[in-house]
Amino acid sequence: MYKVLLIEDDPMVQEVNRQFIEQVPHFRVIGAATNGIQGIEMVRDLNPDLVIIDIYMPDQDGLETLQQIRTEGHAIDVIAITAASDIETVRRVLQNGAFDYIMKPFKFARLKQALEHYHAFRQRLTLREKLTQKELDSLLQPVDIETDSALPKGLNDITLQKVINYLEKQINPVSAEEVAEGIGIARVTARRYLEYLEKQQKIQMDIQYGGIGRPVNRYKMK
Structure with a gap:
């Protein structure tokens, strides 16, 4: 706080x-x-x-x-x-x-x-001892949340950063539902951000097969 x-x-x-x-x-x-x-x-x-x-x-x-x-x-x-x-x-x-x-x-x-x-x-300064130039640029020059042209339509930089911060704190891979609960957004919204991060090769997806039901996609930072 x-x-x-x-x-x-x-x-x-x-x-x-x-x-x-x-x-x-x-x-x-x-x-x-x-x-x-x-x-x-x-x-x-x-x-x-x-x-x-x-x-x-x-x-x-x-x-x-x-x-x-x-x-x-x-x-x-x-x-x-x-x-x-x-x-x-x-x-x-x-x-x-x-x-x-x-x-x-x-x-x-x-x-x-x-x-x-x-x-x-x-949060980023607290969690990390060092930053890459790209990470520092994203902090010093954030994309405007209303005219965000660097992200796909419907995504914004602030929520994206929340998803990244949450993933960086996790030891084990987490599901979209866990990400959604962790930062207070809808599961479908969390999934969109996770899919974007995966396409950008910033996170890794693991498919976990359990018992009855569909396999669960779990994500972790690379």
């Missing part, structure tokens, strides 16, 4: 962000600050995993706060959600290590995509 701190001066936006974030699995809001000064204090006290920060705020704006987070050496990630759209602000926020930058007004799907990408990123 990732601990999230909100730094946002508008109470209404703050509450909307909280509700959106807590609809996404693995994320829990542990506090909210109304300006950067208060936000820094809460970063020190609560040690969040992720900070969702606005840029335009009184007393101390989001950019100054982000710079202070980096100066103080806090090992946390930051996603900016802001109305600031000028190139200079975007450039400076990204230069200071923001994981993502979302412009207001935004839809829930965009925030959900950012959080799921963040989860996939953290």
